[in-house]
Amino acid sequence: MTAETIQLKLRFGDEWFSYSVSSKPPRNCTNLEVPLVDLANLEGSAAQRKVIADALQQAAETSGFFYIKNHGIPPDVIQEAQIQAKRFFSQPVDMKMLALQDASKGHRAGWRAPNTSHVCPSEKSVFRWRYSPEHDPLYDHDQLDPQTISQHSEDEPHVWAATAHLKNFKVDSLAYWRSCLNLARKLLPLFAISLSLPETYFDSMATFPEADGLYNFYPATKAGALSGFAPDTEGLGSHTDFQCFTILWQDQNGGLQAVTPENEWIWVTPVEGTLVVNIGDFFRRLTNDRYKSAIHRAYNQGLGDADRISMPFFFGFNSDAECAVFPSCIDDLHPEKYKPITYGQVISTFVLYTKEYDVLLTAAHAYSGGSYGLAVAQQLQSRHFAWYM
Numbered sequence: 001m002t003a004e005t006i007q008l009k010l011r012f013g014d015e016w017f018s019y020s021v022s023s024k025p026p027r028n029c030t031n032l033e034v035p036l037v038d039l040a041n042l043e044g045s046a047a048q049r050k051v052i053a054d055a056l057q058q059a060a061e062t063s064g065f066f067y068i069k070n071h072g073i074p075p076d077v078i079q080e081a082q083i084q085a086k087r088f089f090s091q092p093v094d095m096k097m098l099a100l101q102d103a104s105k106g107h108r109a110g111w112r113a114p115n116t117s118h119v120c121p122s123e124k125s126v127f128r129w130r131y132s133p134e135h136d137p138l139y140d141h142d143q144l145d146p147q148t149i150s151q152h153s154e155d156e157p158h159v160w161a162a163t164a165h166l167k168n169f170k171v172d173s174l175a176y177w178r179s180c181l182n183l184a185r186k187l188l189p190l191f192a193i194s195l196s197l198p199e200t201y202f203d204s205m206a207t208f209p210e211a212d213g214l215y216n217f218y219p220a221t222k223a224g225a226l227s228g229f230a231p232d233t234e235g236l237g238s239h240t241d242f243q244c245f246t247i248l249w250q251d252q253n254g255g256l257q258a259v260t261p262e263n264e265w266i267w268v269t270p271v272e273g274t275l276v277v278n279i280g281d282f283f284r285r286l287t288n289d290r291y292k293s294a295i296h297r298a299y300n301q302g303l304g305d306a307d308r309i310s311m312p313f314f315f316g317f318n319s320d321a322e323c324a325v326f327p328s329c330i331d332d333l334h335p336e337k338y339k340p341i342t343y344g345q346v347i348s349t350f351v352l353y354t355k356e357y358d359v360l361l362t363a364a365h366a367y368s369g370g371s372y373g374l375a376v377a378q379q380l381q382s383r384h385f386a387w388y389m
């Protein structure tokens with residue numbers, strides 16, 4: 001580690017990954033690093049789909065980040081969701097408290113207040129909701145039996161009850177979520193082609209997928225654009241996403257940054273009409289590290305009074321589907337690095353991220369002891385926790 005790099009240690013399941021990341025300010029990305037992939041022919045001829053698959057492969061092997069245009073999610077669906085996100089966050093605290101994440105079974109649905117993260121004290125606030133077959137466009141909801149629903153639903157109805165006073169909040173949020181889920185399922189065969197796998201390779205793994213919808217809220221910060229990260233900036237520290245891939249809408253404020261294979265920070269600047277897709281740890285693992293799950297972070301880069309909203313959709317396989325490294329990613333030069341794993345196994349060990357090893361290890365210890373939640377938060381908050389750079 002030199003004075004110009006910062007050591008990061010990230011965890012995925014039981015494995016730890018170390019990175020030496022540049023501490024220089026971010027630079028603009030080139031369109032080779034974060035290319036713009038046109039999905040107009042997503043359901044076109046085999047030749048047209050191959051062109052898209054090749055572009056996905058190129059991006060996934062380079063930065064793991066790319067923009068998509070002609071993605072098929074109607075602008076009004078995005079706009080309505082964004083409006084609902086703003087309405088939710090602009091409520092008084094006691095109203096947001098109704099949807100508190102800590103009241104949810106898995107601590108993963110509902111509102112997480114700023115500065116209460118189990119990972120990073122100055123993390124932005126978030127509203128999150130989760131998969132249910134009842135909301136999945138793949139199914140005829142009249143035909144779904146209660147057992148199938150209860151077996152596969154991760155939905156936590158209290159988040160909808162706690163937002164029922166916001167007109168159309170659930171309808172608009174789920175409309176955006178469904179559009180993302182449809183898009184994710186359409187991207188799967190393209191990812192399969194990009195990995196020289198049969199187009200249907202992922203179908204059985206995505207019948208009841210992990211699919212979390214989020215509204216992220218980064219309040220306006222006068223210092224933001226000028227000084228970059230500051231200790232009290234509400235943002236999102238360096239991390240990787242741990243599902244297969246993320247589809248992200250971000251507003252025009254800017255503030256998302258990613259690390260290149262050369263370990264430099266680049267801006268993933270908002271581009272009107274596009275969404276950002278980034279590869280997550282699960283795909284990195286199943287591709288034997290061929291596809292990159294890039295470290296990224298975010299804050300509100302906008303000057304002035306504008307709050308920043310982003311809306312990620314995290315897509316992973318069925319939590320009980322055992323997934324082995326793809327056969328096309330193994331050869332004599334690239335022996336299989338990882339054992340088969342289920343998404344559920346990964347989630348059970350969760351992911352922690354920090355720049356301070358001792359905090360990380362303490363926290364990881366608490367996590368592996370099963371005391372997810374307050375115990376971890378208390379240990380973290382008793383120290384200076386410098387997630388920003």
Ligand SMILES: O=C(O)CCC(=O)C(=O)O
Pocket residue numbers: 214216236241248250255256296297298310312
């Ligand atoms: O807000 C952003 O642009 C990025 C959000 C993100 O990386 C996340 O929620 O995992």
Ligand SMILES: [Fe+2]
Pocket residue numbers: 239240241296
């Ligand atoms: Fe992320």
